Amino acid sequence: MSRMCRVGGMNTPLISLKNMSIRIDGRTILEHVNAAVSEAEIVTIVGPNGSGKSTLLRAIIGAITPSEGQVSRAPGLRIGYVPQKLALDAAFPMTVQRFLGLPKRISARKALDALERAGVPDLRNRQMTQLSGGQFQRVLLARALLDDPQVLLLDEATQGLDQPGAAAFYQRIEQVRRDLGCAIVMVSHDLHVVMAASDRVLCLNGHICCEGSPHTVADAPEYRALFGSGTKGMMALYQHQHSHSHDHDHHHDQETTN
Numbered sequence: 001m002s003r004m005c006r007v008g009g010m011n012t013p014l015i016s017l018k019n020m021s022i023r024i025d026g027r028t029i030l031e032h033v034n035a036a037v038s039e040a041e042i043v044t045i046v047g048p049n050g051s052g053k054s055t056l057l058r059a060i061i062g063a064i065t066p067s068e069g070q071v072s073r074a075p076g077l078r079i080g081y082v083p084q085k086l087a088l089d090a091a092f093p094m095t096v097q098r099f100l101g102l103p104k105r106i107s108a109r110k111a112l113d114a115l116e117r118a119g120v121p122d123l124r125n126r127q128m129t130q131l132s133g134g135q136f137q138r139v140l141l142a143r144a145l146l147d148d149p150q151v152l153l154l155d156e157a158t159q160g161l162d163q164p165g166a167a168a169f170y171q172r173i174e175q176v177r178r179d180l181g182c183a184i185v186m187v188s189h190d191l192h193v194v195m196a197a198s199d200r201v202l203c204l205n206g207h208i209c210c211e212g213s214p215h216t217v218a219d220a221p222e223y224r225a226l227f228g229s230g231t232k233g234m235m236a237l238y239q240h241q242h243s244h245s246h247d248h249d250h251h252h253d254q255e256t257t258n
């Protein structure tokens with residue numbers, strides 16, 4: 001059951017996508033996506049490589065304009081975004097404090113608060129290019145937390161981290177949600193995270209193949225067609241051969257399983 005149901009009432013979504021399609025250079029990347037994010041819920045987006053997960057997050061933050069349909073955000077909504085990758089120029093030294101203060105300088109206090117929330121209070125004076133992968137991700141998280149987001153978007157935030165590193169990262173995310181009460185929308189390939197931590201899962205493959213509670217989705221034929229059944233199905237995410245093309249035929253399996 002989603003958190004939206006648990007809190008009940010007339011909960012206006014923080015974000016809603018209505019019949020959203022995105023075409024880039026004439027190619028359809030996302031088609032007829034309908035989805036909403038409510039206060040404090042954790043929504044996980046799964047889907048094979050190239051299925052449009054990052055594009056969906058980028059549409060939510062307004063970095064991409066839909067070709068069709070709408071993205072609506074609650075007025076004044078504060079969104080924190082942790083991108084999938086961020087390349088920094090190693091020839092350009094920068095401390096964590098400086099990085100957090102881009103484009104506008106912030107106080108040491110504010111930087112420290114965000115780093116504390118991200119679980120890395122000691123990194124403030126370190127050089128960005130000397131951080132480990134896990135530390136770097138924590139700094140990106142701190143950056144996303146600077147303005148007390150109501151929604152935190154995470155795009156494969158644990159990519160490149162080992163299992164304990166990823167587990168620690170997600171525990172921190174849980175803590176952040178408890179502290180800030182923010183909603184979380186994350187792209188993840190990690191079965192444990194998806195099954196244990198999500199209120200709702202969206203399975204994407206150019207369109208929403210299926211959605212619902214983690215167990216509903218794991219049992220959905222559309223999901224199994226993509227990832228196989230059982231826990232091993234998730235491994236298929238890494239080796240997935242697309243079972244249907246992105247460029248045509250999106251409509252044949254569009255029903256949702258809620």
Ligand SMILES: Nc1ncnc2c1ncn2[C@@H]1O[C@H](COP(=O)(O)OP(=O)(O)OP(=O)(O)O)[C@@H](O)[C@H]1O
Pocket residue numbers: 024025029047048049050051052053054055056
């Ligand atoms: N700026 C762009 N210009 C052209 N094509 C793009 C652009 N951004 C994304 N695409 C294409 O859109 C499709 C979806 O990409 P996207 O990064 O959203 O997928 P993803 O599900 O996040 O993939 P992955 O799991 O590999 O990160 C891909 O085929 C990609 O090549």
